[in-house]
Amino acid sequence: MFDILIKHANLPDDRKNFDIAIQNKKIVAIDRNLIGEAVKTIDATDKLVSPSHVDSHFHLDATLTLGQPRFNESGTLLEGIQLWDELKPHLTIELIKKRARKLCHWAIANGCLAIRSHVDISDDRLLAVEALLELRKEMRDWIDIQLVAFPQNGYLRYKNSIKNLDRALKKGVDVIGGIPHFERTMNEGSLSIKLLCELAAEKDLLVDMHCDESDDPMSRHVETLAFETHRLGLEGRVTGSHLTSMHSMDNYYVSKLIPLLQEAELQVVANPLINITLQGRHDLYPKRRGMTRVKELLNSNINVAFGHDCVMDPWYSLGKHDMLEVANMGLHVGQMTGVQEMHQIFQAITNNGARVMQLENYGIEVGCNANLVIHQANNPIEAIRLCNARLFVIRNGQIIAKANPTESQLLLNGEKDNRIIDWTL
Incomplete structure (x- = not known):
């Protein structure tokens, strides 16, 4: 039976x-x-039956902290980082777990059963690491949580990040992260990539790097990430997240860059909701869209997945952790409205994300x-x-x-003309 x-x-x-x-x-x-x-x-x-949705990039430690200690009025990435720094001294393990657990419940109800979450290691107490490791164990029967050791304040820029990363990995964090565009100089950003990739090769771990989350076309750390991936034999094990500077790069340089990403078998995660919100804040008009070149990367056989990134936190005030909303935004921003393209977008929240996270038997x-x-x-x-x-x-x-089926009724002539709306063609 x-x-x-x-x-x-x-x-x-x-x-x-x-x-x-x-x-x-x-x-x-x-x-x-x-x-x-x-x-x-x-x-x-x-009815469509699909594999469970996958969120390839999220921040469970910061989720549902909206308005604490204040709102991000500029809407910029940098003010969000400042707000998070102001909040960190007030965090506790139980508060982090309570919010993250609620977010996981939302994700499950919306069909997302796997989340790769970056966890900040710039707090020397490593409270977020402890909280999310406990939550991962608590929720493992219902949702897969993969944790990335993320030096939010810079691997080299923050004095204790090197030590904290080692501590986090020993505690059981799964993936090595980084943020080269937030280091003090371009050179230090490149050096952080080299050191982090070497550490991953030594420990046989995956890498997922916040990379070039900027409007600056000269922020080109993804080139270095691809180089180090290839040099160290990490092909297929490294992810570049965001890559928003690619939306500002000239086409000639991108024509060189994409083959380098192909050679390194680099995986890419775009975060449509947050990329379109945070990027282009210094533009008047024309205003840049903010998302990396999803269509071009997919057409070059580079695996591109989508992440929700944030829900009601210092960087994003909205959201309910629905990966279909992420796909909807990605489709619009990427102008991927062809039939095959829309199917590719659905793959970005299912199969492609499973490949990024290396989920087995998906x-x-x-x-x-x-x-x-x-x-x-x-x-x-x-x-x-x-x-x-x-x-x-x-x-x-x-x-x-x-869930009960969503249903809308028309009452144009009162109860005598009661009809159910059919939203399909």
């Missing part, structure tokens, strides 16, 4: 009317008209982990367009969240 049998599902690759059988936490069969009894049967007729194939989302939509494009509540969220073959 199957644990769950999902009937008549639409799959992200355009297969329609397929059944999915789940047993012992795994997908055990996918075919039309599967025969067999199940503890739970779900009718997914005309997807909708026999043998994959049964981590699935049943959408109130017919296909990936409609899911991005409508951003409806997720009907079911399944983790390891267990339903862990569900």
Whole structure:
């Protein structure tokens, strides 16, 4: 007997009317008209069933701190960093866990079951590290949390970052991070990349670097990141996050840069909601869009995933941790409105993110982990367009969240003309 049998599902690759059988936490069969009894049967007729969403870049330690100690009135990255520095002395492990746990609950309800979170190591107490390590253990049955040791105040710029990074890794943080564009000089930024990548090679760890989160076209640390990745044999294990300076670079230089990223098998994470909000703040008009060159990178076979980055914190005042909203913004900012392009955008919050995080047994194939989302939509494009509540969220073959269908009624002639709105073509 199957644990769950999902009937008549639409799959992200355009297969329609397929059944999915789940047993012992795994997908055990996918075919039309599967025969067999199940503890739970779900009718997914005309509904998209996708792998669970993936957030490839987030900051769980800072989330839901909006207005503490004050609001970011300039809307800039640098004021956000200043606000975070002002808040850090008032943090406690329990407060960090309480906020991050609530955010995880939001993520799960919205179908996101994997988050790569950067955790600030510039606080010598390492409270955020302790809090998120505890939370990761507490939430592991419901959501995967991968932690990046992130020197928010600079690996070389802040005096204790080198020591704190070593401490964080020994405690169990998974990935090495950095922020070269925030170091004192361009040279120190490049040196920080070299040192951090060498450390990753020595310890056999992944790298995810905040890189060139700037409007400055001369912020070119991603070039150094690609070089060090290739030099040290880290191909496929290094991620460049943000890369917003690419939106300001001239096309000739980018024509040189993209092949270097290809050679290094560098992975890229864009954060559409936050990139479009923080970047271009010093522009009058024309005003730059702020997001890296997602379309060009994807067309060059570079893996590009999306992150939510922030929710209600010093850098971003909005959000409910919905990766479909992230995809919606990315589609618009990147002007990726072709049919194939919109499908690529959906991949940026699912399969591409799983590749960044190196999640095992991810997807909708026999043998994959049964981590699935049943959408109130017919296909990936409609899911991005409508951003409806997720009907079911399944983790390891267990339903862990569900929602009632979103429904709107017209009452044009009172109760005599009561009709349900159909939002599809």
